[in-house]
Amino acid sequence: MKQLLIAVCLFASALFAYAQQETIELPAPTKTGGKPLLEALNERQSLKDFTGKEFDNQTLSNLLWATYGFNRPDKRTVPSSQNRQEIDVYVMFKDxxxxxxxxxxxxxxxxxxxxxxxxxxxxxxxxAAINLVFVANLDKASNREAAFIDTGYISQNVYLFCASEGNLGTVARGSFSRTKLPPALKLTDKQEVTLVQAVGYVK
Known part of the structure; x- marks a missing residue:
């Protein structure tokens, strides 16, 4: 019992330390493998029953690269109107x-x-292991409508990555608090939350 208690305390301390790091260096994302595209499309779905298990850094790196990483020197894994790349991705942990x-x-x-x-x-x-928050920089966007369209591409990449992994689930959500979330993230009047998306291991 004592050993179990010590292990739990060490695990909790590690998670706390992880969440308090100023910078989290991610390993290089894995850009090969996964399920065939048509199989991933066939298995794409919204899932909400998460285990609470945390992501390791490799899974986090792979997910974020698929979501909105660079697959060419100046171009991303998703298109954007006039290549403005006006969306920022924030990763919300519990701390x-x-x-x-x-x-x-x-x-x-x-x-x-x-x-x-x-x-x-x-x-x-x-x-959920994490919640992704997509924020449009309206001073960069070609227009507000384009920012929401571009968010849709990003969100779909999350869905396809989770379907490809098999043990991950996600659900995109527009029902966040538009009064609480922007000030919590210290957004300016030129930034707008377009969508949030829970991601985690599924039961």
Whole structure:
């Protein structure tokens, strides 16, 4: 019993330390393998029953690269209107929110704290390994409508990655709090949350 308690305490301490890092260096993403495209499309679905298990850094790197990484020196895994690349991806853990720097392949701490109450009332967001927050920089976008269309491409990449992995699930959500989330993320009047997406291991 004592050994089990010590192990639990060490695990909890590790998670706390992980969430408090100023920068999370990600390993190079794996860009090969996975299920064939048509099989992944056939298995794509919205799933909400998460285990609460955390992601390791390799899975996180692979997911974020598929979501919005660079597959050419100046182009991403998704299209964007006039190549403005106006969307930023924030990764929300239970103890902090990180900005995904795709060029450097790292996560940079944006704000410390638990801001999941800004994601809405669905309890399953607390069981997801992460919640992705897509933010449009309207001063970069060709127009506001294009920013929402571009968000859709990004969100679909998350779905296809999860389907390809087989043990991951995701659900895109527009029912976040538009009064709580933007100030929690310290967004400017030129930034707008377009969508949030829970991602995690499924039961």
């Amino acid at each position: 902090g929110v990180y900005f995904y720097d795709a060029k450097e392949n790292k996560l940079k701490l944006h704000v410390k704290g638990d801001f999941r109450d800004g994601l809405g009332s669905q309890a399953y967001v607390n069981d």
